Structure formats: structure tokens, C-alpha cells
Amino acid sequence: MKNALVPSRTGSWYEATARERISGLLDAGTFHEFLGPTARAVSPHLALFDLPEAFDDGIIVGRGKLQGRAVLVAAQEGRFMGGTFGEVHGAKLVGLLRYARDHHAEATSPRAVLLLLDTGGVRLQEANVGELAVSEIIRALVEARAAGVAVIALVGGRAGAFGGGGILAACCSRVVISEQGRTSVSGPEVIETNMGAEEFDSLDRPLVWRTTGGKTRRLLGGAGAYAADRIESFRAAALALLDGGIPAFDLATLAREQARLAERLEKFGACQDAPEIWQRMRLADAARIADLADEDFNQIAQAQPEANHDAR
Amino acid sequence: MSEWQSQRLARQARLEAGAILAVGGGKLVAAGDATALLEAVLRPGDRVCLEGDNQKQADFLAAALVKADRARLHDLHIVQSGVTLPEHLDLFAKGIATRLDFSYSGPQSGAIARALNSGKIQLGAIHTYLELFARYFIDLTPHAALIAAVSADRAGNLYTGPNTEDTPTIVEATAFKNGIVVAQVNQVVDRVPRVDIPGDRVDFVIAAPKPFFVEPLFTRDPAQITDTQILIAMLALKGIYAEYGVQRLNHGIGFGTAAIELLLPTFGEALGLKGKVATHWALNPHPTLIPAIESGWVQQIHCFGSEVGMDEYLRARPDIFFTGNDGSLRSNRAFCQTAGLYACDMFIGSTLQIDLAGNSSTVTPTRIPGFGGAPNMGSDAHGRRHASAAWLKAGREASDGPAAMTRGRKLVVQLLETFGEGMTPTFVEELASVEFAKKMRLEVVPVMIYGDDVTHVVTEEGIANLLLCRTPAEREQAIRGVAGFTAVGRARDRAQVAKLRARGIIRRPEDLGINPLDANRQLLAARSVKDLVQWSGGLYAPPGKFRNW
Numbered sequence: 001m002k003n004a005l006v007p008s009r010t011g012s013w014y015e016a017t018a019r020e021r022i023s024g025l026l027d028a029g030t031f032h033e034f035l036g037p038t039a040r041a042v043s044p045h046l047a048l049f050d051l052p053e054a055f056d057d058g059i060i061v062g063r064g065k066l067q068g069r070a071v072l073v074a075a076q077e078g079r080f081m082g083g084t085f086g087e088v089h090g091a092k093l094v095g096l097l098r099y100a101r102d103h104h105a106e107a108t109s110p111r112a113v114l115l116l117l118d119t120g121g122v123r124l125q126e127a128n129v130g131e132l133a134v135s136e137i138i139r140a141l142v143e144a145r146a147a148g149v150a151v152i153a154l155v156g157g158r159a160g161a162f163g164g165g166g167i168l169a170a171c172c173s174r175v176v177i178s179e180q181g182r183t184s185v186s187g188p189e190v191i192e193t194n195m196g197a198e199e200f201d202s203l204d205r206p207l208v209w210r211t212t213g214g215k216t217r218r219l220l221g222g223a224g225a226y227a228a229d230r231i232e233s234f235r236a237a238a239l240a241l242l243d244g245g246i247p248a249f250d251l252a253t254l255a256r257e258q259a260r261l262a263e264r265l266e267k268f269g270a271c272q273d274a275p276e277i278w279q280r281m282r283l284a285d286a287a288r289i290a291d292l293a294d295e296d297f298n299q300i301a302q303a304q305p306e307a308n309h310d311a312r
Numbered sequence: 313m314s315e316w317q318s319q320r321l322a323r324q325a326r327l328e329a330g331a332i333l334a335v336g337g338g339k340l341v342a343a344g345d346a347t348a349l350l351e352a353v354l355r356p357g358d359r360v361c362l363e364g365d366n367q368k369q370a371d372f373l374a375a376a377l378v379k380a381d382r383a384r385l386h387d388l389h390i391v392q393s394g395v396t397l398p399e400h401l402d403l404f405a406k407g408i409a410t411r412l413d414f415s416y417s418g419p420q421s422g423a424i425a426r427a428l429n430s431g432k433i434q435l436g437a438i439h440t441y442l443e444l445f446a447r448y449f450i451d452l453t454p455h456a457a458l459i460a461a462v463s464a465d466r467a468g469n470l471y472t473g474p475n476t477e478d479t480p481t482i483v484e485a486t487a488f489k490n491g492i493v494v495a496q497v498n499q500v501v502d503r504v505p506r507v508d509i510p511g512d513r514v515d516f517v518i519a520a521p522k523p524f525f526v527e528p529l530f531t532r533d534p535a536q537i538t539d540t541q542i543l544i545a546m547l548a549l550k551g552i553y554a555e556y557g558v559q560r561l562n563h564g565i566g567f568g569t570a571a572i573e574l575l576l577p578t579f580g581e582a583l584g585l586k587g588k589v590a591t592h593w594a595l596n597p598h599p600t601l602i603p604a605i606e607s608g609w610v611q612q613i614h615c616f617g618s619e620v621g622m623d624e625y626l627r628a629r630p631d632i633f634f635t636g637n638d639g640s641l642r643s644n645r646a647f648c649q650t651a652g653l654y655a656c657d658m659f660i661g662s663t664l665q666i667d668l669a670g671n672s673s674t675v676t677p678t679r680i681p682g683f684g685g686a687p688n689m690g691s692d693a694h695g696r697r698h699a700s701a702a703w704l705k706a707g708r709e710a711s712d713g714p715a716a717m718t719r720g721r722k723l724v725v726q727l728l729e730t731f732g733e734g735m736t737p738t739f740v741e742e743l744a745s746v747e748f749a750k751k752m753r754l755e756v757v758p759v760m761i762y763g764d765d766v767t768h769v770v771t772e773e774g775i776a777n778l779l780l781c782r783t784p785a786e787r788e789q790a791i792r793g794v795a796g797f798t799a800v801g802r803a804r805d806r807a808q809v810a811k812l813r814a815r816g817i818i819r820r821p822e823d824l825g826i827n828p829l830d831a832n833r834q835l836l837a838a839r840s841v842k843d844l845v846q847w848s849g850g851l852y853a854p855p856g857k858f859r860n861w
Contacts, residue, residue, distance in 0.1 A: 290861055
């Protein structure tokens, strides 16, 4: 029996490097990098640990065009030190977000920042400066949003968006996530180490995914769009979000978000595992969510009130 | 009473001691009486096979035996292929068992080395599977076999399910030599789906509270295959599979061979090799072979055991796999090992360490994982008498004598990256197992595959064809020539290596028309476990630890 699957499916977001993601995401040839590898802005700390540096410190920042509109982009390289926030890594992102904050008024200014998160959180070797960097990024992100810039997180890499990356995703105007993508603050291993395997078994990968994974985040409204694991799918989802309008970052939006989270806690707070939530939501395929194909899942998610809201 | 009957009388006495615990005079014994049953039917000093291999485990019976009273059961001689559960080591720590003959230790490879060091274990020998099975019938015949099956009926007929593995061999050796056979089963049923072990070979049956453990040992996540492994796989496909026309083969379990499996429908297809190579296999049901099977590359596979999550796929592909009338896979380790030894033209697998003579080993100074089946798969069977094109070509390359009297050779191919985990060089002047053997006072150095059986060494630097070498010095330079930037590689004689390359003994990627920059993950027919599920039409159900959804 022949299988219809094409052997080589090009353009997987999960498989791609940060640079491949950027070049597939933006209009061809439009990307201009700030402080690229030739500038050799490397971590001042890794050498102390006899660890290799990267010339871009694991993050690429710059500007380009998305379907003709000017955007700023930052992409973390999950394969370098788990995409972690070090001092230089963080400073590049802070600079990008401040640029967005300060240069959005002119007609040709970028009005959106795309954050291609792929990170395990703060780089342990740069602990304090890394934590500081995350705080500065959050401040810069919030200031950019307050200035009217849309900040969209795209999550679907190997490292997910954990630690500070999980907080950043939650601060964004919108989040696009794929099935492979995960967002959370404490990662599975961290929870297991602190609370025991009975609390959270990090080796139980279906449990990890149905707790932190893209489908769960989408259904609970943590992500506003679900993309198939293809670069073109992330591109289409980001465009659709920008076209669909970005909620204003004001008191009314924050109050709506507060109300939404309070309601969510009330409805689902007692649930022990994600499938219980799907049952309470009365989803048709509650037991099979993890196995649903992307298109089928998207239909369910789009019809789900909890998953679609203007609060952020 | 004749003294010729002593074993049979002893068996009778053991059966009577055990029968007291059986429910209603039958064969069924309650799970809570498991330890009491073992204390009743075993005797100090017995040779016991506590069924366990690299996959399935009679784990409930192992735990029951550990709980035995040492005053009643001690100095057992454990004779089993796999020592892989903590309970297996506990038997020795408690003194219930003292002697050991085994094949494979896998996850217990560190613990077993420590126990050997501390004198808790008196080691007979480390065997290959076939060797240990052979000794079951000669001088290591078990007095008792404690085995695992999926289900049993009240007469003791057993259904072992897809993971039949060692059970028929163990039972054959025990039941027909006055031994006692105790089976743990997942459930007792009125009628078993098929009879894998006839009931008159089984003395006692215990329904265990939990299904027996099976390790998914042969699942390789395509997401972890590297570009370097893909390059090595391309070299092997073009430089060995294609050139020798290898149709009957066995693959090892590493990522190198997983890469080859996933390149068959892409790179292999482009080379026009479909139907010409890799059609008949002695192989566990590797999930990474699914795309090749679905693309029509594979005609037939016989399996040592099954693989967790593959059962429904196997049931749906009876043209390819051996299945019973009930539809499920029938595996058999002893037969499959024999098939790999005598009916396959090639073994290809990864190794961790290789020396200048081509000897390889997986032993490190603190770990002794044992042998399993690789030495049998990876050796030339001198008893082979039937010819095949691949076998003859290999034999003639190795000989300058008259063609008519030249025997063929099995292709034994070792895949290595020049540097392994933590950038440790895989090419070494002396195997770590040499030092290990000294420390453990072993009579023979543990060698997985002896250099004189190895025909090709493949690294990202190229292929060394050892068949074409005529002297030990040439072999050494051929091996150094593909050892890259390791100390062994840097110590090569450049002029000699250039000569070997001119003679086609060393072939670089460019000599084979392969550009290393083309070796990337886009070539894999599946790049994730989920892709494998899709290829299988949803029939493959991977265990949780291999899912990322």
C-alpha cells in the first residue's frame, strides 16, 4: 500500500534554524540584520566557563517586510545554549523593542515586532545579568505595546518558550503556536526536580505536551493562532493576526484579561489534567485532541469561545 | 528404583511441593503466593532462568524471587540472556543467587560491573544470545524457568503475543530435561488467541497484577538523527548496498542504521536501488523502517522480538511479517539469530570504539553492557555453504586464490562518527575493554566484533574496505585513513593512505560522487516520530517517551 506522505516536507519550523525561519517568514530578500555575526558581539561570560560562544549570541535581530509591511524581527537560536537569555542576547532584544517604541510614528515605520521565541529561559552561566535582561525585555515590550506597536510571539521550536520566554509570550499582543511549541514558566524537569515525579513526570511526554503544548495553549486562549509546523503556516498566521486587528494595550484590555483569567480559574481550576478541561468545554473529540490533524484541530479551536478573545 | 530416574523423581517432588499452593489442584497459583511457590519448587544451587532479555521481562517473578527466604533459597545460578532489572542485581546482593551466566545487561551495565568488582557475583561467562541458548542444551540447562506470557488458559497453554522472543527456547531446554516451568501472565483466559507454548510444558501459572515490562529498545527518534549520520548513511548506501547488491541483511540499533532506513525511500530511490537491495531482513520491527516498507522496498522480515507500539502495524502487514493465525506477530530470538548468522549477507551497525585492527567494543572502564546478538550477526559463518552474489563478491575481494575454491564472506560493516559523545575519539590504539578485562580478571577481552570479521569501516571521512587489504599494515592504514582528526587518524602515513585511496581501499565522499553538503535532514523520509505515525496510516502507536505532541 502506498502512502501519500511526501518523503521530504520542506520548511518545517521545528527543524529550521533561526536564520532559516526568518528568511522563510519574511518577504524574500527584505531582511536587514542589526548587529550581525560580523560585529562579533559575543557573550563576555561564556569564556570563563570554557564554553563556545556564538557570534550572534544566539539571537538574530533586524527589520524586514511581511507581505510588504515593515516589521521588526527577533529570532532565538534554540540550538545555541538552548536559546537562553544571556547579557548580550538580552540587550539585543531590548534594543530592538526600544527601537520599535521610539520609531513607530512615521508612515514607513515598523508597527509590529515578531518574536520568534525558542528558549529555555535565562542562561545559567549568566544568571544575574540574564534575569536582569529578561526584566528589561519585559519593560521594553510593554512600553512598545503601550506605544501602539503589535508584538507577536511565534512559538514552535525545539526549546519552546520557557522561563523568561514563557513570561514574554504572555506579555505579547498575540501568540502563534504550533503543536510542537510549548510555553510555560517552569519547565517539566524543573517542576519534577522541585516537586517530585508524582507531581509532574517530565518523562511522560504526552503529559508534558498536553500541559504545556501548542494545542492546549490554543484551546485555553493562551495563544491566539495555531499554525501547522511549516514556516509558511507561521507566516500566514502572523499576517492573519495583524490583519485581524491587535487589541489596544490599555486599562480596558487588561481588565478584560483579568476577568478572563478569573473565569478560567473558576471553570477549570479543579481539573487535574487537560482532557478534563476538554470535557468541561464539551469538545467533540475531547479524548483525541492530541491526535487530531492540524486542520481538524484548527476548526475546533476557532469555534471555541475560551480560545478566542480580545483580552491580552 | 533406578538411579536413571533421579531427575524425574526430583521434579515430581518439586511439583508436589508446589501443588499445595495451586488453586483447586490445577496449575493456577495466586499472585500473593508467588514467593511461596518459588520457595517450594526451587532448591539451593539450582540453575534458574528468570526470563528477561533486552526487551521483555518476567518482572513480577523476579520481584517474587527477590523476596524469597535466603535460608531456603540461596546460591542460585542465574542463566539468562538479559540482566536488566534492578531485581536481578538484588538477587546477588541478598545472596539468593551467587553465580551468573548472561548475554546482555543494558541499563544495569554499571551495576553489574560494580557487583563483579565487589565479588557479589561469580561470573561464568558473558555470551552472545545464540551461545547462551546453545549452552542451555549442553551444560547450562535450567532446573527451573520463570517466564512471561500475555495470557494462559487453565491447562497452561500460553500465548506469548508479539514478544515471544526467548520463551520457546527456554521452555524447550527446561521442560524436556525434568525442569520446572512457572509462567507469569497478564491474564488467565478461557481460550488463548494462539498456543505459543503448549500447556504440558508449563507447570504453574500466576496472573501477575501488572502486565510484564517491555523495553522499547529499537525505537530511534528521527528528530535526533544528525547530518553527519546522514552522510555516513549515504556513503554506506552508495558504496556498499549498491555495489554488493545486498538483499538479505540485519541492521544494528543505532542512529546510523536508522538514518539508512529513512534514506531508502529518498536517496536510495534516487540511486535506483529499490527492489535491488534491502529486500529480506532479520530485524526487530524498527519504526524507522516503516517508510521503506510503505514505499514497497521490503519483501519480508523475521523478528527477534517485537517493539512497543508496533503491534497493530505488524498485524496489518502480514505479507511482510511473520504472524500467527490470530493475526499478531510471532517473534523468535533463537531462530532469528540463526537467520541473521546463516541467511543474511550483511550486518551493519554502529559501534562506540574501534582499534587499529578493527576490533570493536561497547565496554567502557565502568560499564559492561554484554553482547546480545551483535557478535553473531557481525561474524562470518564458516558453516555457510550457499552462495549469493554479495557473499561471493566479498569473498573474492578478500582472496587472491582460485575463484572456484574461494568461499564467500559475510559483509560486516561498522559505522562510526570519528568523535562520539562528549567529543571522545571513537578510534583508539587500545580498546577500553582490554583494561577492563585486566581489572575484572576476565579470561577473554570482551570484543563485540573481531577485526578479522569486519569488512568495511564507514565514517564521515569515507569508507575503508578491509577486504581489499592484504597485510595487517595495510588494514591499519586503511582504518587510520578514515579516522579523521582523531589521534589515530592524525598518525596515519599520508603516502600509504594515498596509495590505498588509489587502489579503492579508501573511498572519500567525492570518490563516490557524494557532496557532504547534500547530507542534510531534508533527505530523511521521516524527520519525527509523528511522521512515522503518519507513514503507518496511524497504525504505529509510539510509547509516551517518544511523543512530542
